[in-house]
Amino acid sequence: MRPRRALTLRGTGALLAGICCLIAANLIGAPILVYVGVLLIAVTLIALLVVRLPRRSGSVARQISTDLLTVSETSLVTVRFDLRALRAPHGLWRDVLPDAVSGDAAGEYPSENGLLRYPITGVRRGVWAIGPLMLRTVDPFGLAQREQAFGETRTITVVPEVFALAPLAVKVGASGGTAHTSSSRLGQGSDNLSPRRYVSGDSMRRIHWRATAHRGQLMVRQEEEESSPDALVILDRSSARWATQGEEADPAFEAAVSLCASVAVHLVQEGYGVDVVDSAGNALGTLRGHEDDREGLLVALAMVSPRGAARDVVTLVGGTPPGPLVYITGSLDEDAAEALRPAGAAAAMLFATELSEDAAQAAARRGWRVAALGADIAEAWAEASPEGIGVGDVPR
Template identity: 40%
Template structure:
């Protein structure tokens, strides 16, 4: 707990006046000036003791709603203060220290608190609203309370409580559904999983094996094959989509490697990544978010798993660039496999990079390549990728790539 004690301008003037009275009284031999100086000095000392006596011991608890806000959205902060000192505390002004990435009106009037010997309430409830401007981990506090004596001579500023950790998830924007692609309508490559006793009406028959229930016998198939056949139900699983956030530091400015919010282009990429996750999950896809080398950035998000979606946003809150460059590792990641929509978000993109990635597009039913800083003709060299330049408007880039793909398909 940090304390700062100092005299106000009025208090400094009173102290100078007292010392001046002593000096003049000694020169002129005026006893009255000595008494006046003693009075002023006593007033200064008494005022200092008044603000110092109320010790700044308190428990501070902050409640943030929502607890994990999205960048750019309003949040409400409630500060509960419980005074620990038995002496009364004078009222004053309070200020909750906010980081640069969070703006708000975190100040107000702090109420006077009664003595601990009384039965009066010794708590204070403070509230304010704030807006986190950047994703990442931020710290609220400490709470600073400034008290002044009734004469305005002495002032004390006390820092109370500990810091409160605030995790801010990336901002998201509304994205349109990809043209002709909806996971709920089966518009992509499915990933079926055969399991006994589960699924919908997609029923096939297999040969009976010891341990199979007689209730599962498929009589029509048994009669057709002249042997016992049992029902095997094929479960439909949500179609898959993959989002690749290229974190290679060579693709972005050096700030993207240092901390969140330092590179505007990288922040736009993260916003697009988070927004694409929300869009594809809402459209019924099971979404995987990976780095360019296939490293998962969060757990797989199934279409009906709201908790996994929240965890994904939490993971994207702190993602930064990394030192190496692995964009072309995508060729090996998707070698021998296929997926539904494949969204690749990168920074700098050279023509050779685009030409090398052209083969990856054939492993997706809807490949999208968005670059924040493409070289001239780089996007045109990407083959069958739906491409767009990623500027400040993440939704605009998404729509641009979608329109290109739709027109290409129509042609």
């Protein structure tokens, strides 16, 4: 943040004019110019002292109407500013905003109160800092100015936009979006009939409180099966699929992240349990219908960027094929499409931001329903959504 000069343009002009008058007075022998020059220089210096000498301090508290700001969403920022000085001056205030948000964060500082409000709109996802608050005061003659920073910055998270998507024509997968398949992994529960001791990784919701009270140690239920995800969304972050990252956001990658968030939220609304992972197998979020799950996923997606390499889809899926499987990638050629396997998913949907006809045909032969991802996310989803895929139509 570049600091403002101590003198305004008017003040700089007055100071230079005063110096020129003194020089001219010596050259042409005009005493009156000495008085004029001294007056201009003196007034400029007095104006500078008026705005620079008073000691000012203040406290700043910011409140944002939404915890998470979505791209293209508008939120209201309220700033409470308490200035302590010999005299609270009239001036101009501005809150320093990052390029990731837009808003008219400036105005005239009110002397009667320190409550400031302005709207902001999300422009680019990520975690950004708002602030500090800058107060600019100018002397009555407009010759000198002072801009001072008050308070700390406030972090704001801009999350990807979530679009409304068309519902699936049929419920796909063995669960049909209403039940869950079983899992016998240690720490996730198994299909036994008696309580067992708590193991690190067990869900706290499975604690058997009666057995815990009886034995004096944590016990978990084993007569109930722990559910495993029946829908999987994979965001391909591998560097080979995306343009080199610079200061500007890549529109293709931003569309992919937004589609990832939209699909995950949409599938959980349709009754599926949803896991979201990247192409390296790192978990980005798990949705089971809780609002905290949704916010956690959006925060994770707010900070993702292309990196690393992709693993095989079959490895990412594991032993139990999901119902819907959504794979979101960038530039996809024929060889890469041929290598993508849907891993026995009941409905495998592939989205690519750059997709040749040969690559689309290769992916279709593998069993994917393919769509090119452009600016219209809802249209791409409608194109790839299964219209007649059921349990008996699992692609091989």
